[in-house]
Amino acid sequence: MNNKSKTTKRFYVSDISCASCVTTIETALKSVSGVDEVQVNFADRTASVTGDVSSDKLIKAVGESGYTASLAEDESSSSERQNQDLVHYRDLLKKTIIAGVIGVLILAVTMLGVLPDITTPSGQIAYGVISLLTLFVLSYPGGRFFAGALKSFKNHSANMDTLISIGTGVAWVYSTFVVISPDSVSEVARHVYFDTAAIIIAFINLGSALEMRARGKTSEAIKRLIGLQPKTARVLREGAEVDIPIEQVLMGDIVRVRPGEKIPVDGEIAEGTSHVDESMLTGEPVPVSKKLGDEVVGGSVNKSGSFLFKANRIGKDTALSQIIDMVRKAQNTKPEIGRLADKVSSIFVPTVLIIATLTMMAWFNFGPDPKLTYMLVATVAVLIIACPCALGLATPISVMVGVGKAAEYGVLIRKGDALQKAGQLTTVVLDKTGTITEGRPVVTALEPKDGSSEEELLKIAASVEKNSEHPLAEAVVEASKERSLELISIESFEAISGHGVRASYQNKLVLLGNSKLMNDNGINLGALTRRSEELSKLGQTVIFVALDGQPLGLLGISDPIKTDSKEAIQRLQESGIRVVMLTGDNRATAGTVASLVGVDDFIAEVLPQDKANEIIKLQEQGEKVAMVGDGINDAPALAGADVGFAIGTGTDVAIESADITLMRGSLHGVADAVAISKATLRNIKENLIGAFGYNTLAIPIAAGILYPFIGILLSPIIAGAAMALSSVTVVTNANRLRWFKP
Amino acid sequence: MGIIINLIGVFLIVFIIWWFWIYKKQSEAQVQGSALDIIVDSGVYEPSVVHTKAGEEVTLRFIRKDSNPCSEKVLFSGIDVSADLPINIPYELTFTPEEKGEFEFACQMGMYRGKLIVE
Numbered sequence: 001m002n003n004k005s006k007t008t009k010r011f012y013v014s015d016i017s018c019a020s021c022v023t024t025i026e027t028a029l030k031s032v033s034g035v036d037e038v039q040v041n042f043a044d045r046t047a048s049v050t051g052d053v054s055s056d057k058l059i060k061a062v063g064e065s066g067y068t069a070s071l072a073e074d075e076s077s078s079s080e081r082q083n084q085d086l087v088h089y090r091d092l093l094k095k096t097i098i099a100g101v102i103g104v105l106i107l108a109v110t111m112l113g114v115l116p117d118i119t120t121p122s123g124q125i126a127y128g129v130i131s132l133l134t135l136f137v138l139s140y141p142g143g144r145f146f147a148g149a150l151k152s153f154k155n156h157s158a159n160m161d162t163l164i165s166i167g168t169g170v171a172w173v174y175s176t177f178v179v180i181s182p183d184s185v186s187e188v189a190r191h192v193y194f195d196t197a198a199i200i201i202a203f204i205n206l207g208s209a210l211e212m213r214a215r216g217k218t219s220e221a222i223k224r225l226i227g228l229q230p231k232t233a234r235v236l237r238e239g240a241e242v243d244i245p246i247e248q249v250l251m252g253d254i255v256r257v258r259p260g261e262k263i264p265v266d267g268e269i270a271e272g273t274s275h276v277d278e279s280m281l282t283g284e285p286v287p288v289s290k291k292l293g294d295e296v297v298g299g300s301v302n303k304s305g306s307f308l309f310k311a312n313r314i315g316k317d318t319a320l321s322q323i324i325d326m327v328r329k330a331q332n333t334k335p336e337i338g339r340l341a342d343k344v345s346s347i348f349v350p351t352v353l354i355i356a357t358l359t360m361m362a363w364f365n366f367g368p369d370p371k372l373t374y375m376l377v378a379t380v381a382v383l384i385i386a387c388p389c390a391l392g393l394a395t396p397i398s399v400m401v402g403v404g405k406a407a408e409y410g411v412l413i414r415k416g417d418a419l420q421k422a423g424q425l426t427t428v429v430l431d432k433t434g435t436i437t438e439g440r441p442v443v444t445a446l447e448p449k450d451g452s453s454e455e456e457l458l459k460i461a462a463s464v465e466k467n468s469e470h471p472l473a474e475a476v477v478e479a480s481k482e483r484s485l486e487l488i489s490i491e492s493f494e495a496i497s498g499h500g501v502r503a504s505y506q507n508k509l510v511l512l513g514n515s516k517l518m519n520d521n522g523i524n525l526g527a528l529t530r531r532s533e534e535l536s537k538l539g540q541t542v543i544f545v546a547l548d549g550q551p552l553g554l555l556g557i558s559d560p561i562k563t564d565s566k567e568a569i570q571r572l573q574e575s576g577i578r579v580v581m582l583t584g585d586n587r588a589t590a591g592t593v594a595s596l597v598g599v600d601d602f603i604a605e606v607l608p609q610d611k612a613n614e615i616i617k618l619q620e621q622g623e624k625v626a627m628v629g630d631g632i633n634d635a636p637a638l639a640g641a642d643v644g645f646a647i648g649t650g651t652d653v654a655i656e657s658a659d660i661t662l663m664r665g666s667l668h669g670v671a672d673a674v675a676i677s678k679a680t681l682r683n684i685k686e687n688l689i690g691a692f693g694y695n696t697l698a699i700p701i702a703a704g705i706l707y708p709f710i711g712i713l714l715s716p717i718i719a720g721a722a723m724a725l726s727s728v729t730v731v732t733n734a735n736r737l738r739w740f741k742p
Numbered sequence: 743m744g745i746i747i748n749l750i751g752v753f754l755i756v757f758i759i760w761w762f763w764i765y766k767k768q769s770e771a772q773v774q775g776s777a778l779d780i781i782v783d784s785g786v787y788e789p790s791v792v793h794t795k796a797g798e799e800v801t802l803r804f805i806r807k808d809s810n811p812c813s814e815k816v817l818f819s820g821i822d823v824s825a826d827l828p829i830n831i832p833y834e835l836t837f838t839p840e841e842k843g844e845f846e847f848a849c850q851m852g853m854y855r856g857k858l859i860v861e
Contacts, residue, residue: 012832084809084828084829087809088809088811091809144784144810147784148784148785148808150784151783151784151785151786152784152785152786153761155769155786155788155790156761156762156765157762157785157786157790157855158762159853159854160785160812160853161784161785208810211811212811328826329822332815332824332825332850333817333822333824334817334819342848342852345851345852345853346852346855347763349762350758350759350762350763353754353758353762354755354758354759357751357754357755357758358755360751361747361748361751364744364747364748364751365744365748388851388853389812389851389853392850392851392852392853393850393851396815396851397850415822
């Protein structure tokens, strides 16, 4: 039993400078009760500890031996991260309150006029105390801004901290100068701005806290996915069912899942049947029936029966882990649209510093009296109101929410660029088999020529097709199994890409394929041609069979159209997108399927290797093209399209050729992806317009551009509030996407 | 007095341009052997310019000391690498840059900035 609570924790240990340090640290860790095994690695400065002991105790033990240990990332749980965030959030609120209370108190006493005149010694003492109080605000609640500004200044860079610290610092220095030497400034300019400096610090801390809270919500999609992972699994070990932590599940373990339980890892059903709710992973609302041999995915919920399954993907290889990894990576990518904002934000702060200097000079040279007061108010307002954060956040924060939203619908977006392009599509090309149709064709017609029988026709066709990997071949072999036909052993087999197969047995030559194959080999199809046309009109794919130069008959194979394909295609068309079907089938079959699902156009008789060329042709006509296919046979076309969608690939998440992977088989995934991309793109534009607009309007107003016309000059306190609100607004706007329904 | 204030203003503008845009001396480091530590603190990556060789695996160990959410992410442009950095827990980012060139890395808002030079 004890074994279950034992874990191996990995730590980074800093300050290891020699081999003797290793011994010291090892001794310190071994002395902690509960530790079984310790291994300190000098080369990579890590310590691995196995045992039943908390991380905190181990870190403390290393600390007491004179070194510093920190838990390696793998072991740091998301709850620890959340705790860190909470601590930081509370710290920001505390600093807001301290700065706010002091700031408001200073504002009250100066406004009420209860303080003695600043030119008197008692006045100087009173204002001196206020100056010290403000200094406390600047150095404690506002300390991080000054530390950050100094450090980045030394590194020849500037950021938001630079603006805040210069703004509040200038206000404090000027005010303190007035307190120390009130007679040096004219009577009208003898104002102090301690309240301004303190309240600005309060506002900026409050803004950071609100922004942090709002940001937490932007990563809810990831948290939700992480939350799908159960903590334990019930496995069969030595004939008994035992509950073990999920990390201890091994490949090949037989796992028991009872009704209502979450499936812990990926695997294949070994016993029993059930219905499984995969909606959290695939967006598929209806529970999927599962029987012996079917795949189950970790994180999905068993709805009805109890079953056993064999684990075949564990740990980081499970579909859920891959989805989390993919979403997280995609959330960290920026689409092209954010490039300009990135460029602007990289030169933003020094530019604002220059504008602030010019503002100062303009008020000094052209401003009314008291020049010093106006100079100070306008310069501080410019420094404080400028918000590089809103600009920098505008794009990535919407991408985070958009990518997360898409994942909720089983749409996995690989990069931010795909999100942008999916929102700008003009044409969507759909592969027919497996995309519009189920991809599980069945033999629906057997037409033997006179002198032959259905059995003989099917037997020869299936004998040849069992050597093929084509989806249609599977249908033929399946049909022969249903009739319990005994197949012939084939001696030679040659696939003729896009046309069919040539094979031989007992010195007999079999040709199996489309009419072109037959014509090329001089086979006279006769009456079969008419029958073939009739079947094609019904949407069936026709395969002719010829034996030793004579037609033997034909097989009609149909692949049922997915029930929601038509509706999904209509959704795409309603959003202004032209939908084109691409297929290797002949024109008649393709035309029938096309009219049944209502696509705008279709391209038939396309060989697999030519699919990518068809995409290029559309792109040359100026279309922004998406290709939707299975991700394996269509890989070149997916890679060549502006956006490649791999559809309904089940548990296989990481399809390199696809920009977007759809976890469920429905074409609604494409329509959802397009709708979410459009909404995200719109949201990014709103944010960018807002952030650019805010800065281009607010900075000149703060500089006093309205003053000559309507006598308005912005108070630095208002500037501080506006700045704090601007980035919160951007994050809140991005969060609106969380409520979007495609 | 007027001339002095104006001269100070002009000097400040010239200084800002020179300090932040022209005189671009940043802390540089070459990845040698195992991992290179990059401290993420107070708006700056230290070192902010990292040299490495194309085709060689590189491990950058980001140690984020700044609890501000700005510093949470590090994104490399031009190469498909990114990470979410925990506070005070070193995060090892291992990858192999295949192509030579200069790749910027930055926080999500572009306030923290650094450069990976692949030689």
